[in-house]
Amino acid sequence: MADLRINLGGIQAPNPFWLASAPPTNTGYQVERAFEAGWGGAVWKTLGDPIINVTSRFAGLKYNGQTVGFNNIELITDRPLEVNLKEMKEVKRKFPNHALVASLMMEPNREKWHELVKAVEDVGVDGLELNFGCPHGMAERGMGSAVGQQPELVQQQTEWVKEVAQTPVIVKLTPNITDIRYTARAAKQGGADAVSMINTINSLMGVDIDTWNPIPHVDGKGAHGGYCGPAVKPIALNMVAECARDSQVNLPISGIGGISNWRDVVEFMLMGSSSIQVCTAAMLYGFRIVEDMIEGLSHYLDERGIESVMDIVGKSVPRYSEWGNLNLNYKVVARIDEQSCINCNRCHIACEDTSHQCIDIVQMENGGEKLVVREEDCVGCNLCSIVCPIEDCITMVEIPTGQPPLTWRERTALMNSAQ
Amino acid sequence: MNQQAFIPVEKLKKNFQEFIPGLREKDAMDEANRCLYCYDAPCIKACPTGINIPSFIKKIASGNMKGSARAIMEANPVGASCARVCPTSELCEGACVLNHASSPIMIGQLQRYATDWAMKNDVALFHKGESNGKTVAIIGGGPAGLSAARELARLGYKVTIYESKAQTGGLNTYGIVSFRLPQQIALWEVEQVEKLGVTILTGMTVGKNIQVEEIINGYDYVVLAVGLGNVPDLGIEGEELDGVYDAIQLVEDTKTKSLETISLGKRVVVIGAGNTAIDAATCSHRLGAEQVTIMYRRTEDEMTAYDFEYEFAKQEGIEFRWLVTPVRIIGDERGKVTALACVRMKLGEPDASGRPRPVRIEGSEFTVEVDSVIKAIGQNKLLPLVQSFGVEHVRGVIKVNGNNQTSNPKIFAAGDCIFGLGNAEAMVVDAAEQGKKAAYGIHKAYMSTRTEVLA
Numbered sequence: 001m002a003d004l005r006i007n008l009g010g011i012q013a014p015n016p017f018w019l020a021s022a023p024p025t026n027t028g029y030q031v032e033r034a035f036e037a038g039w040g041g042a043v044w045k046t047l048g049d050p051i052i053n054v055t056s057r058f059a060g061l062k063y064n065g066q067t068v069g070f071n072n073i074e075l076i077t078d079r080p081l082e083v084n085l086k087e088m089k090e091v092k093r094k095f096p097n098h099a100l101v102a103s104l105m106m107e108p109n110r111e112k113w114h115e116l117v118k119a120v121e122d123v124g125v126d127g128l129e130l131n132f133g134c135p136h137g138m139a140e141r142g143m144g145s146a147v148g149q150q151p152e153l154v155q156q157q158t159e160w161v162k163e164v165a166q167t168p169v170i171v172k173l174t175p176n177i178t179d180i181r182y183t184a185r186a187a188k189q190g191g192a193d194a195v196s197m198i199n200t201i202n203s204l205m206g207v208d209i210d211t212w213n214p215i216p217h218v219d220g221k222g223a224h225g226g227y228c229g230p231a232v233k234p235i236a237l238n239m240v241a242e243c244a245r246d247s248q249v250n251l252p253i254s255g256i257g258g259i260s261n262w263r264d265v266v267e268f269m270l271m272g273s274s275s276i277q278v279c280t281a282a283m284l285y286g287f288r289i290v291e292d293m294i295e296g297l298s299h300y301l302d303e304r305g306i307e308s309v310m311d312i313v314g315k316s317v318p319r320y321s322e323w324g325n326l327n328l329n330y331k332v333v334a335r336i337d338e339q340s341c342i343n344c345n346r347c348h349i350a351c352e353d354t355s356h357q358c359i360d361i362v363q364m365e366n367g368g369e370k371l372v373v374r375e376e377d378c379v380g381c382n383l384c385s386i387v388c389p390i391e392d393c394i395t396m397v398e399i400p401t402g403q404p405p406l407t408w409r410e411r412t413a414l415m416n417s418a419q
Numbered sequence: 420m421n422q423q424a425f426i427p428v429e430k431l432k433k434n435f436q437e438f439i440p441g442l443r444e445k446d447a448m449d450e451a452n453r454c455l456y457c458y459d460a461p462c463i464k465a466c467p468t469g470i471n472i473p474s475f476i477k478k479i480a481s482g483n484m485k486g487s488a489r490a491i492m493e494a495n496p497v498g499a500s501c502a503r504v505c506p507t508s509e510l511c512e513g514a515c516v517l518n519h520a521s522s523p524i525m526i527g528q529l530q531r532y533a534t535d536w537a538m539k540n541d542v543a544l545f546h547k548g549e550s551n552g553k554t555v556a557i558i559g560g561g562p563a564g565l566s567a568a569r570e571l572a573r574l575g576y577k578v579t580i581y582e583s584k585a586q587t588g589g590l591n592t593y594g595i596v597s598f599r600l601p602q603q604i605a606l607w608e609v610e611q612v613e614k615l616g617v618t619i620l621t622g623m624t625v626g627k628n629i630q631v632e633e634i635i636n637g638y639d640y641v642v643l644a645v646g647l648g649n650v651p652d653l654g655i656e657g658e659e660l661d662g663v664y665d666a667i668q669l670v671e672d673t674k675t676k677s678l679e680t681i682s683l684g685k686r687v688v689v690i691g692a693g694n695t696a697i698d699a700a701t702c703s704h705r706l707g708a709e710q711v712t713i714m715y716r717r718t719e720d721e722m723t724a725y726d727f728e729y730e731f732a733k734q735e736g737i738e739f740r741w742l743v744t745p746v747r748i749i750g751d752e753r754g755k756v757t758a759l760a761c762v763r764m765k766l767g768e769p770d771a772s773g774r775p776r777p778v779r780i781e782g783s784e785f786t787v788e789v790d791s792v793i794k795a796i797g798q799n800k801l802l803p804l805v806q807s808f809g810v811e812h813v814r815g816v817i818k819v820n821g822n823n824q825t826s827n828p829k830i831f832a833a834g835d836c837i838f839g840l841g842n843a844e845a846m847v848v849d850a851a852e853q854g855k856k857a858a859y860g861i862h863k864a865y866m867s868t869r870t871e872v873l874a
Contacts, residue, residue, distance in 0.1 A: 065452055343519075345457055346456070346457065348458060389520070
């Protein structure tokens with residue numbers, strides 16, 4: 001069996017599956033249950049000056065009966081620091097080899113940051129995660145994403161922490177920003193040992209069309225929450241990849257955002273994550289989901305003869321670039337397998353109405369119909385293969401163009417030099 | 420001696436309640452979301468009334484229940500009944516593309532879910548059209564007549580339905596067993612038509628309560644949707660005996676009388692193997708008969724009952740005896756049925772219907788003891804009634820053109836009374852479509868007269 005142990009900027013864990021700082025890691029009881037279930041690490045729900053929470057905190061986005069998005073207006077821990085520290089110490093005693101990371105949030109005061117860091121390191125945590133990402137509530141008080149949206153504040157507060165920290169420091173970044181690389185670079189400048197991303201995205205889950213209240217609402221009023229769950233995965237994956245391929249960031253990454261199963265984990269690791277953090281999937285189904293994650297990842301690695309999970313970290317990063325570096329002479333076209341086609345005609349109407357009108361419904365001599373791609377008109381957009389309900393019925397097949405690879409950048413350069 | 424079957428009244432009532440449960444909300448949502456929303460969907464083409472099935476299903480998924488019910492009832496004015504009685508595996512569900520990949524969408528059940536919602540919430544799905552001053556008499560308030568009435572009312576005609584029975588709805592109200600189609604479903608559909616301003620006169624038999632001339636002279640147009648009559652005689656000795664039933668009448672009795680007053684005894688033989696025969700057999704079983712046998716002169720391969728009806732009958736414990744035909748019904752001194760004399764058959768050359776002709780095996784006669792004999796060998800055409808309207812017909816089947824117009828330009832026809840002379844049984848859904856066509860035929864005829872005036 002492949003070695004699943006990982007190292008994130010000096011933090012060791014028996015596997016890459018960590019619980020993110022969130023409701024699932026609120027207490028020692030929960031974290032112990034998670035470790036018993038198989039999770040390799042946990043980032044404790046953010047410590048700081050305890051707050052008062054509102055009731056009615058979460059909302060789900062359903063699509064075809066499944067929860068694909070989730071948001072919350074819950075804040076950081078609402079329990080006293082000493083209670084949390086006592087429980088953290090106890091968890092670390094029982095699970096010395098698991099990664100226990102303390103998530104921290106503090107008002108922008110150097111001394112207070114120092115005090116908090118020392119206090120949590122005293123109980124034996126393996127690392128610190130600075131919460132510069134929480135987008136609601138705490139941001140109004142100058143913390144969370146209020147810090148994470150300003151590179152200079154990220155750098156300054158990271159520096160304060162690093163002045164006293166004995167354990168590795170992870171900076172957790174907010175996605176509520178135009179280009180996440182700037183704050184990641186600031187974390188690097190401040191001395192961070194790793195970055196984690198993404199925190200939740202500003203969101204309004206919905207409006208109750210019967211009462212006209214926002215969802216969720218607190219006594220008839222709502223405020224923006226933090227969005228997460230499967231629907232945010234592509235956004236998170238892009239931010240991870242952008243940081244992974246940025247030479248000025250050059251930090252280990254803990255990937256977060258909509259990770260629900262081992263396939264998602266593999267994708268995040270291929271795009272540069274050394275560990276991954278999960279919250280929503282655990283909230284929807286419980287800690288037991290990690291069992292399939294561990295098994296699925298192990299089988300994936302074993303089937304490919306990969307000895308250590310760390311060997312896949314970042315392997316797809318060189319393949320991620322800018323549009324200007326894509327080969328303009330590469331051509332694929334749709335091909336429909338007549339045997340598996342069930343004639344729902346979804347590809348036809350999708351192409352006809354919204355793409356390039358190249359899939360015909362052809363009457364056959366036996367009275368039946370078949371769907372035929374006019375390859376010369378197909379632009380290889382993939383839409384038909386996306387709408388097709390049958391796995392592998394429509395494949396995108398490479399058509400040799402007989403021309404050497406040429407990117408837009410190369411083409412522009414050639415044209416400029418020709419002039 | 421007729422041995423009385425005993426079954427508690429409560430159990431009897433339960434036996435005749437609808438036996439297939441409707442979908443629960445989650446079932447319906449899951450199933451609706453499973454629909455692929457095919458383009459140019461084969462299910463629509465397979466529906467005789469052309470219901471836009473993917474559309475009504477997506478409306479269930481989006482929570483637009485009124486729109487869903489409207490999409491169904493728009494295409495099929497008896498869509499709630501059809502949700503229960505259509506042979507969906509041979510129509511929409513049989514055509515579903517998911518047959519090739521997993522299992523077909525439960526279209527009938529979703530249709531029932533949407534129409535049940537409309538029934539429960541009492542919403543007005545349609546409105547009558549602005550009056551055009553034209554009047555139409557519809558003879559017969561069954562599926563075809565109601566369907567024609569609904570469309571004509573929406574087009575602005577003043578419609579009067581003449582129904583001979585005490586209640587409207589025809590086959591749906593009286594002729595389909597309650598455990599498959601409860602009467603209140605059919606009556607709700609009648610109510611929907613009535614709400615569009617259609618006048619329904621029940622207990623009106625043409626030739627008795629109203630004369631043909633009054634109808635033809637009193638209205639601008641007439642729709643004949645008279646359906647079919649009783650089950651024909653077997654043409655054998657003993658048919659007049661007490662204990663010999665007409666299957667259609669028996670089903671009607673179970674829907675109009677107290678169930679405990681219907682006494683069939685313990686041993687029942689049903690003659691015929693169409694859907695009505697199955698209905699009569701399952702009815703008998705549910706009334707308490709212990710041994711119910713369907714006798715058919717041909718075999719399983721030639722029977723006209725749908726596969727799912729046949730399966731249902733077998734599940735109910737109905738026995739089937741193939742290649743047997745009755746030759747004599749035997750009674751006791753009080754005129755009560757006691758036995759049935761039968762003869763075995765073999766299959767010969769194909770007959771006019773294309774099915775092998777059953778031929779008697781000489782000397783194979785045998786007798787079975789029975790308490791009741793139920794005839795279910797088809798239905799008579801209403802020949803005298805058809806003749807009285809003076810329209811062209813072939814052995815009681817009214818001849819119509821592509822607009823459902825008869826040889827008399829002001830008389831149109833729809834439903835069972837125009838269906839072919841073959842042995843295949845027509846479906847309720849076909850009658851609904853015919854009714855629509857007759858309505859559009861009338862509208863076309865009327866519009867052409869207006870065009871002439873304008874010209």
